Ligand SMILES: Nc1ncnc2c1ncn2[C@@H]1O[C@H](COP(=O)(O)OP(=O)(O)O)[C@@H](O)[C@H]1O
């Protein structure tokens with residue numbers, strides 16, 4: 001059976017609007033703040049979750065998606081969902097918290113309350129060996145042609161050579177101590193590594209396969225709101241390591257599938273809310289390179305990408321131009337309008353594009369599908385689960 005995610009309905013012509021989930025997709029969701037982007041992401045996540053086949057991983061910088069574990073309590077939800085043959089419901093949520101959840105959330109009450117509401121809360125630690133030597137240097141903003149950069153690069157490379165996957169930050173420190181070089185350089189690097197330990201984001205005991213923490217039968221939500229969007233780009237680091245790891249694993253899995261060998265690594269849909277922070281135009285971040293690769297080369301290994309942003313012009317154009325499906329909520333900034341319009345194809349009717357400016361309420365969108373060569377005004381359906389946006 002064909003897997004089509006029902007996003008909502010069009011008024012003219014009347015009908016349900018779907019996105020094919022049988023193949024890998026790249027989707028842009030954009031529009032001003034408060035126009036319903038995160039909500040729309042949630043609708044697509046629900047649809048995929050209802051199919052229950054692919055792994056869904058949502059990068060959640062605002063910490064709003066955990067509420068998907070609860071049913072939509074809006075009064076008219078039951079009625080409005082009925083036309084889609086759906087009911088309000090909570091979904092299984094696997095909440096991934098970088099570091100120690102207890103420390104990050106600051107109280108055990110929060111964790112037990114989340115558990116009581118049916119969420120599975122898991123700490124996520126990065127394996128130091130899942131970062132390439134270049135990534136280690138980038139993390140500390142070190143040039144690999146300068147003393148500290150050269151030394152750190154060498155140390156991580158040696159660890160990888162000698163210990164394969166099985167090394168932790170103290171092993172990198174040991175290598176640094178053993179290398180030839182100035183004491184001053186070594187001390188500066190050791191201080192940086194100590195600082196990295198203090199972030200409590202790295203695995204401290206043993207190598208752990210990231211794949212093990214992703215649950216195929218739940219919505220995997222990466223709560224990045226617990227990490228400050230600070231100088232070291234730790235949020236980007238977590239996304240980069242996860243995305244790199246999944247990319248590699250799925251590349252192997254794809255080869256196995258083609259050879260008729262068994263694999264338990266399902267295809268993956270990666271959702272990134274506030275994506276301009278992870279793959280920005282005009283500047284580099286730890287996660288940008290892998291997101292671009294995912295967008296450009298991810299079809300073959302079965303990797304889909306959905307990016308949402310209030311500022312499409314701030315997303316790297318290499319990602320933007322890959323997005324063959326664009327769900328556009330109201331936009332008023334000239335620059336963003338231009339960025340979206342630049343992606344338009346010949347089949348677009350000018351008047352429809354100009355209607356983007358005139359969209360009104362939340363959930364009102366123009367959806368453009370390059371492959372189907374369609375552009376229609378779509379009202380995104382109500383959510384089955386509770387939407388966690390909005391301010392206190
Ligand atoms: N399709 C929709 N139907 C009904 N209400 C919606 C819809 N989309 C968004 N909303 C409402 O609009 C508000 C803003 O949505 P949100 O997704 O948080 O905006 P954004 O991510 O664009 O800033 C939310 O309170 C939400 O309940």
Ligand SMILES: [Mg+2]
Pocket residue numbers: 037038039273389
């Ligand atoms: Mg949002």
